Amino acid sequence: MTQPYVKQNIEKGISTIEFFHPAHNSLPGDILAKLVDEINSAGENDEVKVIILKSGGERTFCAGASFSELININDAETGRVFFSGFANVINAMRKCPKFIIGRIQGKTVGGGVGVASATDYCMASKFAAIKLSELNVGIGPFVVGPAVQRKLGLTGMSQIAIDANTFYDAEWARQKGLYAQVFESTEALDEGVQAFAENLCDYNPEAMREMKKIMWEGTEDWDTLLAERAVISGRLVLSEFTKETLKRFK
Incomplete structure (x- = not known):
């Protein structure tokens, strides 16, 4: 099984940050922390003009929060720290x-939809359906x-959040x-992303x-707002409902 990773490659002013996890590119705490480090380092690097954020593998961009970590959260503080990731x-971003x-x-699911939404310009293949499953x-x-x-x-977010x-x-x-452009294949997507990034390098x-x-x-206010939201999620993940539901995913 391929090991999880976060890697950055810089070429001709373009930083490509790629993350991967064998469980459908789900995001455990250590991968989230590494993503922060790579995004910060690309932001501070004068060589970098533009950043491409992508995941490894063919099929899933990101399955959201790591279920194996969610199952093991047993107190509110651990929950807060996890969702703060x-x-x-x-x-x-x-x-x-x-x-x-x-x-x-x-x-892309859950937290993955959040990551896609935090990009400045998002390009997708026609296979890139989204779900807020929380x-x-x-x-x-x-x-x-x-x-x-x-x-x-608010309407679009509410629709997919309620229809989980x-x-x-x-x-x-x-x-x-959410998506600026949708392509027929991954190959066409990659060509489109590369051409778009190269174009931005001339600006x-x-x-x-x-x-x-x-x-x-x-x-x-998002530093404060998202920290407060992490506390809510950290509390709810301890509920009987969530504990019972997560058992089914074991």
Whole structure:
């Protein structure tokens, strides 16, 4: 079985940050922490003009929170720390002075939808359906909610958060504003992402930095907000409902 990893490759001004986990690219705490480090380092690196965020493997972009870690949370503080991992990634992406292009090759669930929503420009294959499944296990998309709402609007976010069993297809996500472009195949997606990133490298980095600040205006309270949301999730994950539900996933 391939080992989990987060790696960064910098070429011609483009930083490609890739994460992988054999359990459908789910995100345990250590992978979340490494993602924060790589996003911060690319943001601070003068060589980097633009960032591509992607996951390894063919089929799933990201399955969200790691079930094996969720099952083992037995106190509120551990829960808070775990869900803060997602808050930290979203905040790192928000504060990063470079544009982050999302490359979404396949289905994305829960926290993965939050990560996709926190990119500045998101490109997907037609296989990249989305689902906010948190309500299914007795919690809710509290930490990722602000990022998802910022992209889909309150109506779109509410729809997929309440209808927690349903995958919404890539075209729905495009119409709602999460995806800027949807491609027929992963190969076409990769070509599109690469060409788009190369094009951005020709722009004025200072202008892009100022634009990014303006695009994220109104989110300055997210350090506090997402930390508060992590406390809610950390509490709910201890509920009888969630404990019973998670047992079924063992």
